[in-house]
Amino acid sequence: MNTFDMRLSQTLSPKEIKRQEAIFELVQGEQDLVEDLKLAKKAYHDPMRTLCIMTEQELNQIFGTLDSLIPLHEDLLSRLRDARKSDGSTDHVGHILTQWLPCLCEYTPYCSNQVKAKALLDQKKQERRVQDFLQRCLLSPFSRKLDLWNFLDIPRSRLVKYPLLLREILRHTDNEHPDRQRLEEAMVTVQSVVADINRQTGESECEFYKERLLYSEEGPKHELIDRSRTLSCHGALKNHRGVKLHVFLFQDVLVITRSVSASEQPIRYQLCRQPIPIEHLELEDLSDGEMRVGGSIRGPFSNNERTKNFFRVSCKVGGQSHCLQASDAFNKQQWINCIRQAKDAASTSQSQTTSPAAAPNEPADQTSDNALQNGTDDVNGHDLEKEQAKDMEVEGDTSVALEEGMDRGDERLLENGVEEVCGEIPAGEPENVEEKQDLNRAEMDSIQETEEIMQEDS
Known part of the structure; x- marks a missing residue:
């Protein structure tokens, strides 16, 4: 796909072409995000509520404030599209970003809730009706073979990319460019917002696991x-x-x-x-x-x-x-x-407590301030700043890998942080075969209807 009129590229410097491509990537990412958020609501949340596969309270816990993020990103997408000229190029995005980026604070409740959302979703997956519904969705074309948690984790994944996207635009923006100052201001803003969300998410995750000890x-x-x-x-x-x-x-x-x-x-x-x-x-x-172990001996493994x-x-x-x-x-x-x-x-x-006048040139690891200290994620959450650094080296999202299995190898190595709940949960199962068949038909109809909606939207 061309990012702008190819005839225009002949008049632009290689650096400006790279700048336009970076801006296009920002815009395209917003469009993809909006579509995925709407899909999560239409294909998962609404059918599960209609079919009573989960209670309203459970859906609110799992989906959190996802609804509030859709108009937020629709607004940014609209502004970026309005700034695009007829030839597809964009002169300025700094003023748009400096005005919009503070809105990312709305991510705080969503990201802070993810650890609880993931735990409840894993628990509900043990129920047969939930299993069947999610499996059918996974096999449907609209899911792109992504499971529900992949969609619920997309906002967090997008959040940690903003500093990287802005850095890329800045890298290809000359110091004399009129957009330079606003972009630098936007960079400071997004780093501050992401750091604050990371801190609060880490605290939420910490409390979650403390309560379960x-x-x-x-x-x-x-x-x-x-x-x-x-x-x-x-x-x-x-x-x-x-x-x-x-x-x-x-x-x-x-x-x-x-x-x-x-x-x-x-x-x-x-x-x-x-x-x-x-x-x-x-x-x-x-x-x-x-x-x-207590000496130089081999362990019990041959x-x-x-x-x-x-x-x-x-x-x-x-x-x-x-x-x-x-x-x-x-x-x-x-x-x-x-x-x-x-x-x-x-x-x-x-050393600082016992010796306040310690030499200032002694190295001090800022573990308490960095993202590693503020919560590696089983869900998320949420090792946000660590993930930003990792994204610079490897395409896709990763996080601190401290877990055995991988739910999404190209996305997060620490997705399944808790073991699967043992045992089957029979609550909500139909009492007879006919009733179960009726429910299955309703679920299939709902998924088929979702597929038709997705085809119409595309």
Whole structure:
């Protein structure tokens, strides 16, 4: 597709052509986003409400404030189209962006809700009617083989791209260009807005998982967990016996748990051992093929493949030690990086507390301020600033990969952060075969109607 009249390109410099292409990418992305948001509402939300596949309350929790984002992006798309000249080129977009970008604050409730939305959606997927409906949608052409969560995650994915898109336009805008100053102002605005959303999303995710921790024998909550406001990273790991664990690295404490699931109940996380304060945490990167646990001995695995990607965490006080296995080398390195950053931040914080006049040239890792500290995502959310940096290296969206399975390899390596709920949830199932067949026909009719609407729109 041509971004503008090819005859015009003959009169433009190569740099200006690149600028026009970057602007076109911004506009095209807005158009795609609006279409996908409308699709999520027409093809998923509305039919599930009409067919009573989910309750109104459940739909509100899963879809959040998605409705409010549609007119927001329609407005930007309209402004950008109005700024385009008849030949397809655009002289100025800076003034549009400086006026519109503050509206992105409306993303805060949507992104902050994603961790709860993902958990509820995963839980509801265990119900047969929900499974059947979503599977039929997935097989329909309008879905493009994307599942519901892919569509619900599109706004967050778009949000983290704005700084990258603006940076690309700026890169091809001369310093003398009249649009330059406004674009620089827009860049400052979008970085500030995204950072604020990232912070609030991280706090929301942290609270979500704190509420789902189970303490042994009704014991008191751990002080360091209770006062944590950010979650550096979390995800599935295995111990040296192959037992699956779910590990949380809060800002001041490492917590090792096992997931506990029951029918019709959200997943909870049972603490396995005493949490390890970061200030007492020791980290060791173990070589592939050999595990050293309290000495130089091999682990119980005879197959060398099973002894890869281990690292060890231990506590200076109390003596507990854990050899943990990541799903792959990249996963392992991400864990090691997160833990090292948390230790550096704790060390810096302690030195500043005990010695206010510390030398100003000492390096201080700003873990508390960066996106890694503000919530890696099982949903999302929401390692937003980290994802911006990653997007510069690899096409598509990625996030800190601390989980075993991948829901969308080209989008996010940490999509499925919680284990599937075990057991079937029979609530809402029809009592007889005829009633079930009637419901299936209604669902098929709804999906077919959606396909027809999509064809008309296209």
